[in-house]
Amino acid sequence: MTRVCALLLLLASTFFATGPARADDPRLVPDVSSRAIDIQYSFTGEELLLFGAILYPGQRLPDDRADIVVVLKGPVRPIVLREKKRVAGIWVNANSIRLRTSPGFYAIGSSRPIDQLVDERTAAIFELGLTNLSMSPTGFSEAAKLERFENGLIDLYRRLGLFYENPAAVEISEGVLYRARIPVPARVPVGTYRAETFLISKGRVLAVASRNVEIRKAGFERFVALAAQRHGFLYGLAAVALSLLLGYAASAAFKRR
Numbered sequence: 001m002t003r004v005c006a007l008l009l010l011l012a013s014t015f016f017a018t019g020p021a022r023a024d025d026p027r028l029v030p031d032v033s034s035r036a037i038d039i040q041y042s043f044t045g046e047e048l049l050l051f052g053a054i055l056y057p058g059q060r061l062p063d064d065r066a067d068i069v070v071v072l073k074g075p076v077r078p079i080v081l082r083e084k085k086r087v088a089g090i091w092v093n094a095n096s097i098r099l100r101t102s103p104g105f106y107a108i109g110s111s112r113p114i115d116q117l118v119d120e121r122t123a124a125i126f127e128l129g130l131t132n133l134s135m136s137p138t139g140f141s142e143a144a145k146l147e148r149f150e151n152g153l154i155d156l157y158r159r160l161g162l163f164y165e166n167p168a169a170v171e172i173s174e175g176v177l178y179r180a181r182i183p184v185p186a187r188v189p190v191g192t193y194r195a196e197t198f199l200i201s202k203g204r205v206l207a208v209a210s211r212n213v214e215i216r217k218a219g220f221e222r223f224v225a226l227a228a229q230r231h232g233f234l235y236g237l238a239a240v241a242l243s244l245l246l247g248y249a250a251s252a253a254f255k256r257r
Contacts, residue, residue, distance in 0.1 A: 075191030109169025
């Protein structure tokens with residue numbers, strides 16, 4: 001019953017944030033430069049292009065400027081964060097917290113800074129911006145503790161290139177065509193990603209559209225990953241045997257010298 005109430009509350013919040021759909025609201029026609037990205041041994045990262053068009057009713061451009069926000073997000077998974085503390089000169093794990101819906105990658109680009117487009121409530125509902133990510137902590141956590149852990153995760157993922165924010169990434173041409181380039185780092189996790197586009201005007205989200213992007217391992221890396229998942233026991237034996245073989249070969253080479 002509690003989950004149903006929470007779902008209804010979320011739907012109501014989303015409805016009032018976007019407002020009722022109107023016949024004169026524009027539509028989005030989005031696309032991405034690649035629906036699938038293959039990760040091989042030589043993969044050093046890629047740049048994904050999100051582009052599309054804004055379709056206005058009657059092909060009439062409004063006098064008020066509309067803005068675009070693009071988000072590339074995924075895969076969402078639970079994660080345990082641990083805080084290290086120095087005890088007697090040794091760093092040990094102290095406090096910890098578990099987040100149920102932490103994205104492995106999150107990138108957002110916009111035509112203007114988010115705080116100039118929507119209010120804090122709307123940004124939180126649509127998770128626009130790193131500070132508005134809803135990671136759903138399990139159990140009760142103090143607000144200060146939760147904020148400290150989330151800020152630490154955001155800072156770490158920023159440095160790894162897994163969290164990205166650019167308030168000037170989206171270019172809008174002639175009021176109807178838009179494009180944005182999102183960098184995808186080499187260490188990006190595999191999985192299904194969602195590329196979302198938001199059309200915003202006067203603090204209101206007029207339209208939302210999305211496309212899926214699959215990031216997957218290919219070649220020998222894919223073979224190893226599938227072998228580890230489907231045949232874990234045999235994969236472990238093969239890894240041990242290979243380690244012993246390499247160790248024996250290295251020992252024999254040193255003895256000859």
